[in-house]
Amino acid sequence: MRPLSRPRWVPFDNQSLSGYGFPMSREYVLHPFRAPIQPQIDYARELNEQQHAAVTAAPGPSLVIAGAGSGKTRTLTYRVAYLLEQGIPPERILLLTFTNKAAHEMMRRVADLLGQDLPSLWGGTFHSIGNRILRLHANLLGYERDFSIMDREDAKHLISTCLDESGIDVKGAGFPKAEVLAEIFSLAINTRKSISAILEEEYQHFETLAAQIADLDRLYAVRKRTTNANGLRRLAGALAEIAHRRRGRPRAISAPVSIHSRR
Numbered sequence: 135m136r137p138l139s140r141p142r143w144v145p146f147d148n149q150s151l152s153g154y155g156f157p158m159s160r161e162y163v164l165h166p167f168r169a170p171i172q173p174q175i176d177y178a179r180e181l182n183e184q185q186h187a188a189v190t191a192a193p194g195p196s197l198v199i200a201g202a203g204s205g206k207t208r209t210l211t212y213r214v215a216y217l218l219e220q221g222i223p224p225e226r227i228l229l230l231t232f233t234n235k236a237a238h239e240m241m242r243r244v245a246d247l248l249g250q251d252l253p254s255l256w257g258g259t260f261h262s263i264g265n266r267i268l269r270l271h272a273n274l275l276g277y278e279r280d281f282s283i284m285d286r287e288d289a290k291h292l293i294s295t296c297l298d299e300s301g302i303d304v305k306g307a308g309f310p311k312a313e314v315l316a317e318i319f320s321l322a323i324n325t326r327k328s329i330s331a332i333l334e335e336e337y338q339h340f341e342t343l344a345a346q347i348a349d350l351d352r353l354y355a356v357r358k359r360t361t362n363a364n365g366l367r368r369l370a371g372a373l374a375e376i377a378h379r380r381r382g383r384p385r386a387i388s389a390p391v392s393i394h395s396r397r
Contacts, residue, residue: 173219175247181205181212189213207236211243214255218248229257237262264373271376281362289316292361296353302346310340310347319351
């Protein structure tokens with residue numbers, strides 16, 4: 135009797151399977167249904183060649199360099215209209231400019247182009263948008279939404295109050311004045327460094343006072359929260375803190391950030 139031979143394994147792929155009568159496997163990608171887009175605006179007729187290229191550019195970052203009188207505002211306005219007509223939700227679009235006048239004008243033009251109000255479209259200056267984001271997420275930082283924003287003079291006054299409460303003799307001890315302390319506190323926040331590190335790098339003549347200055351910074355932070363106020367320079371750090379705390383949550387902040395001061 136002949137001994138049984140060991141089975142021999144033969145590799146095969148999907149094409150090999152088809153030879154044995156098995157159907158080949160296929161991969162499918164399902165896309166959401168989109169009706170044919172019929173834009174209201176004839177962009178090729180309304181814009182010159184360069185403007186049209188910028189307005190109808192594919193999704194993703196684009197750098198457009200344009201000089202004075204080249205139609206920058208017009209191009210931005212039509213770009214927003216184009217995105218909306220392509221089905222982008224208005225709340226996912228952010229239109230940023232450097233002046234309130236330009237922001238309001240572009241928002242009005244977009245509404246006129248499409249013949250409808252767009253209350254959910256985000257538009258404004260860098261400062262106003264930053265302020266808007268802070269008020270939406272103020273609770274993450276321990277503030278109420280109606281917090282007040284301090285300018286330089288407000289910050290100087292509150293720091294002076296903290297100095298008085300701490301009992302530090304500014305003149306006798308060679309302690310930094312309120313405006314200098316404001317700069318130190320701002321640098322520490324914006325660079326995410328400790329007070330001692332800032333003093334070592336920028337204010338070596340105050341290094342021996344590091345402990346007292348750090349204590350004063352903590353008192354200043356407490357007073358700001360007590361009065362529901364936030365400093366002008368602190369807002370940049372506050373926005374970064376909001377983004378940090380929102381990271382990992384199901385929904386993230388959907389707009390860029392900046393700072394705002396009352397004048």
